[in-house]
Amino acid sequence: MELTITPAIKTLVDLGLTEDQVGYDITSAAFFGAGQMGRARIIARQKLVVAGGPVARTVFRRVDERITFESVAAEGQSVDDGDLIATVEGPVSSLLKGERTALNFLQRMGGVATHTAAHVAAVPEVSLRVVDTRKTLPGWRLLDKYAVRCGGGHNHRFNLAGGAMIKENHIQAAGGVAEAIERVRQFAPHTVRIEVEVESIDEISPAVDHGADVILLDNMDNQTMAEAVRIIRDHRRGQEVVIEASGNMDIARIETLGGVGLDVVSVGALTHSAPAVDISMRME
Numbered sequence: 001m002e003l004t005i006t007p008a009i010k011t012l013v014d015l016g017l018t019e020d021q022v023g024y025d026i027t028s029a030a031f032f033g034a035g036q037m038g039r040a041r042i043i044a045r046q047k048l049v050v051a052g053g054p055v056a057r058t059v060f061r062r063v064d065e066r067i068t069f070e071s072v073a074a075e076g077q078s079v080d081d082g083d084l085i086a087t088v089e090g091p092v093s094s095l096l097k098g099e100r101t102a103l104n105f106l107q108r109m110g111g112v113a114t115h116t117a118a119h120v121a122a123v124p125e126v127s128l129r130v131v132d133t134r135k136t137l138p139g140w141r142l143l144d145k146y147a148v149r150c151g152g153g154h155n156h157r158f159n160l161a162g163g164a165m166i167k168e169n170h171i172q173a174a175g176g177v178a179e180a181i182e183r184v185r186q187f188a189p190h191t192v193r194i195e196v197e198v199e200s201i202d203e204i205s206p207a208v209d210h211g212a213d214v215i216l217l218d219n220m221d222n223q224t225m226a227e228a229v230r231i232i233r234d235h236r237r238g239q240e241v242v243i244e245a246s247g248n249m250d251i252a253r254i255e256t257l258g259g260v261g262l263d264v265v266s267v268g269a270l271t272h273s274a275p276a277v278d279i280s281m282r283m284e
Helices: 007-019 053-063 092-121 141-150 168-174 177-187 201-209 222-234
Strands: 037-044 068-071 084-091 129-131 164-166 194-198 214-218 242-246 264-266 279-283
Touching: 007 053, 007 092, 007 141, 037 092, 053 068, 053 084, 053 092, 084 092, 092 129, 092 141, 092 279, 164 177, 168 177, 168 194, 177 194, 177 201, 194 201, 201 214, 201 222, 214 222, 222 242
Parallel strands: 129 264, 164 194, 194 214, 214 242, 242 264
Antiparallel strands: 037 084, 037 279, 068 084
16 A cells, blocks of 8 residues: 655645644754754554554655655554564754654554454454545644554545445425436536435435435435335446445444344544554654
8 A cells, every 4th residue: 555645645644743843843953953963663552553653754755855664564464562673874953853743643643543443353344344435624624634544444435525425414405306317417427426415215216216326325224224224236237336335333333233234334433533652752
């Protein structure tokens, strides 16, 4: 898995460095001369899944092009407390200027990856995918979704243009599921799939009849979802439809989904509720 450092990511890195005022580190300037070189280790302080190395490298390089960043643990690799994640070498004052910003990226992204991995491990069927949502930290969507992939999860749409998703407000505005699908079909390119969020069994048949590619079962209990899956699969085009479930999905709930027949479970908590992991940098 590779992360391309886009202009947007560079802007995010620069924002972090600017708010930390790395142009003049009052403390480090009192201890280290401009030419004093050193080496530091970036270490896991808990069991975690690594994510964000390319961004941390970018942070240090933006501070000082003389810094070299070498990843020891691969992106998506699980490491234990005390394991080495990466090493950095260069002017000591520059290493310390970039330390906090680099660790902030690593801790946030590692947190999302680790949180995702825990949800993926709870899946009772290999065929069931755990995916994220658009409930990401503003400005961080690409990084949050990349971290989900590092944790073994999958991505839902990246933005509003990434797919047509008909939700309750759209259905209400159109006057029904069938009307909503037909209205969206007039606007959507033929390359875009149409997903419909349904909240009751009664909305399922109209969604399938009118060509929904993905049906999202929203806030249903397992018994209701199983019935919904049966109705969809028994339809003449039911095998073509991707069936997704969402709403209050946590690890405990995911563990109960075996046998329901779902293809995808979307979990907003992968990104909006992931705790940061503990990572430190120590000079040698």
